[in-house]
Amino acid sequence: MGDRSQKIIYAVFVLAVILLGWGIDNAYYLQMLIFIGINTLLALSLNMLMGYAGQISLGHAAFYGIGAYVTAILTATYQVPPLLSLPAAVCMAMFVAWIVGIPTLRLSGYYLGMGTLGFGMIVHIVFREWSSVTGGASGFVGIPPLTAGPLTFDSERHYFFLVWTVVLLAIIMCRRIIDSRVGRALRAIHDGEKAAAAVGVDTKKLKLQVFVLSAGMAALAGFLYAHLIYFISPGTFGFVTSIRIVTMVVIGGMASIWGSLFGASLLTLLPEWLHAFSEFEMVVYGLILMTVMIFLPRGLTRGLLDIYERYRKNNDR
Amino acid sequence: MNATAKTMTDNAALLEIKGVDKKFGGVNALRDIGFCLNQGSITGLIGPNGAGKTTLFNLITGVFPADRGEIRFKGRPVNRCRVHELVRLGIARTFQNVELFENMTVLENILVGLHTRTKCGMLESMLRFPRTIREEKKAMTRATELLEFVGLQKYMHQRSSDLPFGWQRLLELARALAAEPGLLLLDEPAAGLNMSETRELGELIKQIKDQGITILLVEHDMSLTMSISEKIVVLDQGKKIAEGPPRTVQSDETVMAAYLGKAKK
Amino acid sequence: MQEILQYLFSGITNGAIYAVIAVGFSMLYSSTELINFAHGEFVMLGALSMVTLAAGFGWPLVPAFVLTVAAVGMAGLLFERLAIRPVRQPDHIVLIIITVGASIFLRGLGMLIWGKDAYSMQPFSDHPPIDVAGAKLLAQSIWILVIVMALTAGLHLFYRRTLTGKAMSACAVSKKAAWIVGIPTKWMVLLAFALATAMGAVAGAIIAPVTMSSYDMGTVLGLKGFCAAMLGGLGSLWGAILGGFLLGILEALGVGFVSSGLKDATAFVLLLLVLYVRPQGIIGSAEVKRF
Numbered sequence: 112m113g114d115r116s117q118k119i120i121y122a123v124f125v126l127a128v129i130l131l132g133w134g135i136d137n138a139y140y141l142q143m144l145i146f147i148g149i150n151t152l153l154a155l156s157l158n159m160l161m162g163y164a165g166q167i168s169l170g171h172a173a174f175y176g177i178g179a180y181v182t183a184i185l186t187a188t189y190q191v192p193p194l195l196s197l198p199a200a201v202c203m204a205m206f207v208a209w210i211v212g213i214p215t216l217r218l219s220g221y222y223l224g225m226g227t228l229g230f231g232m233i234v235h236i237v238f239r240e241w242s243s244v245t246g247g248a249s250g251f252v253g254i255p256p257l258t259a260g261p262l263t264f265d266s267e268r269h270y271f272f273l274v275w276t277v278v279l280l281a282i283i284m285c286r287r288i289i290d291s292r293v294g295r296a297l298r299a300i301h302d303g304e305k306a307a308a309a310v311g312v313d314t315k316k317l318k319l320q321v322f323v324l325s326a327g328m329a330a331l332a333g334f335l336y337a338h339l340i341y342f343i344s345p346g347t348f349g350f351v352t353s354i355r356i357v358t359m360v361v362i363g364g365m366a367s368i369w370g371s372l373f374g375a376s377l378l379t380l381l382p383e384w385l386h387a388f389s390e391f392e393m394v395v396y397g398l399i400l401m402t403v404m405i406f407l408p409r410g411l412t413r414g415l416l417d418i419y420e421r422y423r424k425n426n427d428r
Numbered sequence: 429m430n431a432t433a434k435t436m437t438d439n440a441a442l443l444e445i446k447g448v449d450k451k452f453g454g455v456n457a458l459r460d461i462g463f464c465l466n467q468g469s470i471t472g473l474i475g476p477n478g479a480g481k482t483t484l485f486n487l488i489t490g491v492f493p494a495d496r497g498e499i500r501f502k503g504r505p506v507n508r509c510r511v512h513e514l515v516r517l518g519i520a521r522t523f524q525n526v527e528l529f530e531n532m533t534v535l536e537n538i539l540v541g542l543h544t545r546t547k548c549g550m551l552e553s554m555l556r557f558p559r560t561i562r563e564e565k566k567a568m569t570r571a572t573e574l575l576e577f578v579g580l581q582k583y584m585h586q587r588s589s590d591l592p593f594g595w596q597r598l599l600e601l602a603r604a605l606a607a608e609p610g611l612l613l614l615d616e617p618a619a620g621l622n623m624s625e626t627r628e629l630g631e632l633i634k635q636i637k638d639q640g641i642t643i644l645l646v647e648h649d650m651s652l653t654m655s656i657s658e659k660i661v662v663l664d665q666g667k668k669i670a671e672g673p674p675r676t677v678q679s680d681e682t683v684m685a686a687y688l689g690k691a692k693k
Numbered sequence: 694m695q696e697i698l699q700y701l702f703s704g705i706t707n708g709a710i711y712a713v714i715a716v717g718f719s720m721l722y723s724s725t726e727l728i729n730f731a732h733g734e735f736v737m738l739g740a741l742s743m744v745t746l747a748a749g750f751g752w753p754l755v756p757a758f759v760l761t762v763a764a765v766g767m768a769g770l771l772f773e774r775l776a777i778r779p780v781r782q783p784d785h786i787v788l789i790i791i792t793v794g795a796s797i798f799l800r801g802l803g804m805l806i807w808g809k810d811a812y813s814m815q816p817f818s819d820h821p822p823i824d825v826a827g828a829k830l831l832a833q834s835i836w837i838l839v840i841v842m843a844l845t846a847g848l849h850l851f852y853r854r855t856l857t858g859k860a861m862s863a864c865a866v867s868k869k870a871a872w873i874v875g876i877p878t879k880w881m882v883l884l885a886f887a888l889a890t891a892m893g894a895v896a897g898a899i900i901a902p903v904t905m906s907s908y909d910m911g912t913v914l915g916l917k918g919f920c921a922a923m924l925g926g927l928g929s930l931w932g933a934i935l936g937g938f939l940l941g942i943l944e945a946l947g948v949g950f951v952s953s954g955l956k957d958a959t960a961f962v963l964l965l966l967v968l969y970v971r972p973q974g975i976i977g978s979a980e981v982k983r984f
Contacts, residue, residue, distance in 0.1 A: 114644050167786055167789075215965075215967075215968075218968060218972065220784055220785055221728055222972055224728075224785070224789060225919070225923060225968065226965060226968045228961075229965045230961075230965065232916070232958075232961040233958055236954075236955065236957055236958045236961070237958075239777070239954070240955060240958075249872070280778050287554050288550065288553045291548055291552075291560070291564070292539070292542075292553065293548075293550050293553045295539055295543075298531065298532055298536075299540045302528075303528075306529065307529075308510075308511040308515075309489065310544075310603060310604070310606075310607060311512045312512055312540070312542055313512045314512070320550050350916070354790075354793050356787075361787070361790055375979075390804065390805060391805070392801070393797055393801025393804060394798055394802055395799070395801075396797055397795065397797035397799070397801055398798055399789070400793065401791050401794035401795060404790045405776065405779050405781070405791060406779075406781065408780070408782035408787045409782070426669065
């Protein structure tokens with residue numbers, strides 16, 4: 112993609128955010144859009160790890176949860192201002208990722224999936240059982256709204272602009288990493304670890320770096336989530352969420368930044384639409400997941416593009 | 429003292445291998461191997477299948493360490509270095525089965541090859557300093573030059589896996605050169621190439637040598653090896669059985685015995 | 694002492710269940726290199742079918758058991774034909790999501806059929822608990838152990854003695870080589886799916902009397918069975934059995950001596966330890982190690 116067209120896309124994106132933010136008055140719709148933003152951050156963070164570097168994580172909700180719980184505990188229990196708890200939450204998740212990543216990233220394929228799954232489950236159990244600190248299974252109440260100096264983000268509209276500014280910055284940062292020396296090395300690891308090492312890429316170090324970065328982004332999403340809802344419970348950060356993040360990335364399209372946005376939007380809105388099916392909701396959701404993966408394994412965006420290409424070729428003949 | 433040692437190695441050997449042993453399970457893959465590669469030379473490494481050529485390659489490039497013995501590069505012991513550290517020091521390689529980054533373009537493959545010669549880290553890539561942009565531009569120029577050298581500049585935006593096999597080999601060669609190696613190891617570079625492609629490859633290897641790069645070549649194509657190498661090292665069953673100029677090695681009896689079966693004894 | 698024995702009994706009982714689930718995982722993995730995240734849901738289907746047939750319709754135990762296992766095995770066949778075979782790009786991330794999708798689908802199906810209630814049923818026989826040095830051993834526990842042992846012995850003989858079993862082992866080593874010597878590998882994959890899911894149904898059917906069965910019971914059981922399979926060595930029959938019992942016993946002792954809340958963590962801590970220290974599992978050989 113050229114530099115020009117990229118700038119145009121960013122401009123369209125900013126315009127869309129401004130229009131939606133000012134145009135929508137319905138609090139429910141705004142809240143949905145905020146959730147889409149938070150989920151986009153999550154999908155983006157995992158896409159860096161899974162889509163670009165090729166390292167699967169089935170425990171990403173753990174970092175999301177660490178971000179949320181650290182800020183909850185700091186701001187509610189210890190009255191730390193949110194501006195200070197933000198770096199604490201992100202750094203904590205990054206630190207945990209660093210410690211866990213050293214032994215875990217030596218694994219690959221299913222084994223890596225299982226290692227990250229086990230880690231995610233353990234963190235989830237810690238949230239649930241360490242009641243004196245985390246509030247246990249019933250959750251953590253009384254998280255204060257986000258304030259930064261004179262600004263308070265307590266209305267949907269303010270929060271909407273905050274979240275989507277963060278998303279835009281995250282997209283730009285990710286794009287920059289991918290188009291740089293580091294990003295190329297990451298993709299090289301995905302294509303062949305042996306060959307990447309043979310051209311001088313320190314694969315161990317780079318995988319750990321991207322894992323830590325990814326954890327930090329997920330924690331940022333957790334931070335935003337906690338101060339949006341004011342209440343968190345362990346159920347939000349379990350295995351099901353980890354899988355949902357993976358699904359967003361894969362459905363949206365691996366190694367595609369705009370795909371992450373698309374996957375996150377779809378997976379946020381789909382359950383809302385499926386409420387119409389009431390008790391058939393789970394069955395339909397499962398079926399959609401399976402069907403997309405069976406027939407469009409490269410994700411919906413890429414998959415539909417492929418189909419379009421084939422259709423066009425057929426017509427040309 | 430130190431200075432004299434340095435100049436000595438500069439004049440004599442870029443890579444020294446001394447008394448190297450490697451066992452896998454109970455099998456002696458390599459036993460007491462020793463030879464030197466002179467600065468700016470082409471050396472051919474030959475031997476029947478299972479002679480230990482690939483093992484030796486993997487030892488030199490740091491895939492695994494030797495059990496015993498010493499490998500020195502530019503006078504410095506490199507036994508315990510990891511693969512990517514050796515690339516930084518100046519040892520690059522190609523693979524027998526061509527290991528390109530398939531989902532990346534031809535140009536991007538070369539840019540990854542420049543990894544050790546560029547600096548930008550994760551944080552810097554996000555902040556994108558002027559220095560970062562300058563470095564990227566320089567890398568791009570260098571990559572284009574390398575593609576011109578192997579004649580692939582026209583295809584730089586194609587996916588590397590879309591290239592025909594012979595060109596993939598050339599691309600891999602250019603990618604290895606991007607690391608600005610002092611020593612280049614080529615693992616059967618002519619495998620899968622036709623005669624004219626092999627001849628062109630031979631020319632290219634000579635040109636690389638003329639740039640002052642030392643080359644170690646594992647090759648089954650005897651005509652290529654014998655025509656471009658200044659020295660041949662022959663391995664058989666994990667041992668070095670001969671070393672010398674092509675002509676001497678070709679007429680060596682132990683070598684003939686190893687290749688054709690034992691004639692006498 | 695008496696307390697330890699009591700924990701041990703419950704550990705062995707749970708361990709036997711984990712072992713059967715783990716065998717299902719291992720069996721499927723060795724013939725297809727696939728980890729079926731929906732495996733736990735087949736356990737749930739087994740348990741709920743058993744409850745319905747035996748307690749709901751009042752069928753005798755043996756036909757209820759046989760029909761349950763056969764029906765879930767059939768579901769496994771269908772699963773392979775409809776969801777796994779048509780996959781266009783069988784790489785592990787895609788397969789993980791498909792099986793996860795299947796697990797959500799099956800859980801939803803379970804909820805549609807049985808609702809959100811939890812069901813229980815009578816033990817297989819109404820013997821009073823046996824007293825061993827002050828600790829009580831439930832009759833159902835003995836049933837579970839006996840069935841698991843018989844099943845293990847049967848599988849062992851199947852793999853060692855029958856042509857089909859040997860053909861399946863051959864597929865596990867190399868599908869291509871097996872195909873070249875004339876083994877119908879596609880049938881073997883289908884058979885592996887049927888057998889593995891039937892294994893899940895057996896696990897479900899035998900725990901139905903000692904637990905409350907509901908549509909969402911499968912996920913945790915599946916994950917733990919998976920941990921057990923990893924613990925012993927993925928792809929090995931005896932590894933799965935060993936891993937299952939080890940996990941059950943350690944978990945029970947963990948509940949006894951640490952805290953019941955941390956019970957679930959045991960499995961995952963063990964999983965991480967095994968992955969970090971010995972990824973091929975306790976009795977898996979280094980060659981089985983697939984990275």
